[in-house]
Amino acid sequence: MKREKVSTAVIRRLPRYYRNLEDLSRAGTVRISSGALSAAMGITASQIRQDLSCFGEFGLQGYGYNVENLRREIGEILGVNRGHRAILLGAGNLGRALMENFHFDRSGFSLAAAFDVDPAIVNTTLAGVPVLDVAELEAYLRKERVDVAVLTVPSSLAQSITDRLVRAGIRGIWNFTNMELTAPATTAVENVHFADSLLTLGYMISDSDKE
């Protein structure tokens, strides 16, 4: 399969394709035209054709896309079949919301353990996931293969926990704190900054005031 250098903008859209194709596949849809995919996703049909052409020839003129093949190919590109393993740091409200409701498996991850300081939950199980004492973090990481840490600790602890994870060789951090983390380039950091998102929405509705 041809594989050109892919822009960040295309990479950022791939998860949306993957998620929509998963929904279509689960709903039993076998094939879809770029027009129908466009309508479902709110991306123009020509943008879709251009994006997907980066990864080879998926569509057939007059047929459209085979949903399951395209889902599998994009999943392969995203690495969903690599059996990524995650741990979660900080089993407070947000941490528990993710543990109980978020489908890590649909993004190609399994959640192996959670870490907290609260004696009321340490050494229990939440949503089927063992909760360990954060003091055991380094020992755990020496023993188990872990690719990514989900960071749902209080902001005041974010950098010190990050430093510990980096020293232990973690490869990725999914950061839900509102802190800008300092980490070496060898550790990928993906931020979910709620405040930035709400500020953007505030701008969008303020901007429409002016028109």
Add this chain to the structure above:
Amino acid sequence: MKREKVSTAVIRRLPRYYRNLEDLSRAGTVRISSGALSAAMGITASQIRQDLSCFGEFGLQGYGYNVENLRREIGEILGVNRGHRAILLGAGNLGRALMENFHFDRSGFSLAAAFDVDPAIVNTTLAGVPVLDVAELEAYLRKERVDVAVLTVPSSLAQSITDRLVRAGIRGIWNFTNMELTAPATTAVENVHFADSLLTLGYMISDSDKE
């Protein structure tokens, strides 16, 4: 103040500037060079100068930026002083995590009410916010000014609640469900898609495997 047409990429960075300037301001920092702001934010100094020049002349050669002035100006652009009012739909784990821990006020919003179907919490107060029956949604929106709805309902209800909000004239939806919502262009939708974010992180660490 001069105000050019601003690109989406710049708009997306403004909340990060605002958040970092807030942190600096709270820490008592009076002025900062673009170099130091660059180091704190992980954006190049020339990018910072270019971004901020879209909104007028903030920096002074040899002085840098006045933190509080710049924070106030960017806050003004983002609309944080407009007293936006939000409601939250679905006070489950994630909804409660936001109600209890997220500082709506720092993004210029107040959370006026939450709506749920669970009789155990309807007509109680969570984190100081009244929880009402979702059956009262339309009546509430006729009576109260609400700018934005925070959508933390189960995915299966996301579109039907969106339709009700749109009919009631809501101007913005902060969507935490994993659904692509259908809404008219007059309703701004800002998505927080956890799965897309984790898939991107999975791609980043998979990509580094190949190198």
